[in-house]
Amino acid sequence: MIIVTGATGQLGRQIVERLLDRVPAEGIGVSVRDPGRAADLAARGVRVRRGDFADPETLAESFAGAEQVLVVSVDQTGPAAIARHTAAIDAARAAGAKRILYTSHQAAAASSAFAPMPDHAATEHHLAGTGVPYTALRNGFYAGTIAHLLGRALETGELIAPADGPVSWTAHADLAEATAAILANPLDADGPTPPLTAPEALDLADVAALLTDLTGRTVRRVVAEDEEWTASLTSHGVPAEQASMLLGMFTASRRGEFATTDPTLERLLRRRPIPVRSLLQDLARNAGAQASG
Secondary structure, three states: OEEEEOOOOHHHHHHHHHHHOOOOHHHEEEEEOOHHHHHHHHHOOOEEEEOEOOEOHHHHHHOOOOOEEEEOOOOOOOHHHHHHHHHHHHHHHHOOOOEEEEEEEOOOOOOOOOOHHHHHHHHHHHHHOOOOOEEEEEEOOEOOHHHHHOOOHHHHOEEEEEOOOOEOOEOHHHHHHHHHHHHHOOOOOOEEOOOEOOOOOEOHHHHHHHHHHHHOOOOEEEEEOHHHHHHHHHHOOOOHHHHHHHHHHHHHHHOOOOOOOOOHHHHHHOOOOOOHHHHHHHHHHHHHHHHHO
């Protein structure tokens, strides 16, 4: 049985849907904090059990009978994130899983300026020490983040953010499909995958240019000073720690940490990954619909 954690989240849910295209439902189990949110999966024959990384005792039953366990990384940073990841990995090993997979990141490194990256590196290190065959999925930077970086750019015509660098923005849908393919046909080699990225890396000036082309209205890239930008965030109620973490994302991109591209994702998908232009087209269309409404 293949167990997927976080199956009601944005990535985990799409992975399960794509896995159902490849594997009979009775061969899939999900481990979720709230089984009620996965009731529709249960109705389709997927095994649904409660599992909470913060309550490791729940994972023994949730992972029981697993051949493979996919540990989807949590939406946290620091020691708490690492503790939850390692608890899930240890539970998968105790359950007798023959392979453990983990959703890591293309820039996982202890030296990264972006806080989640050292957490991924620490999790990968723990995973490598379990003695169980494993796959660390080096996912590209989620393209969905772009929508949060735009701010009011589609209204004001100004995309304001700190200086940045190229990022190989990659769609959740593509990563979900590739992960399902790997679960259905496990890779021969153990360890981190090559970067699973879209084929191009774009900075926010590129994004502004695409938005200009798509909307017919000039969107100008405006570079804000780091301190000015973080002060603006905190003045709007963003906690200082979170503002500092977000600035770290820009610092890391300036260092080129997210600029790597690789053809592995395209090979797994057997098609071209979804381009940023298509994702921005959807954003522009939705913004236009809201404005006209």
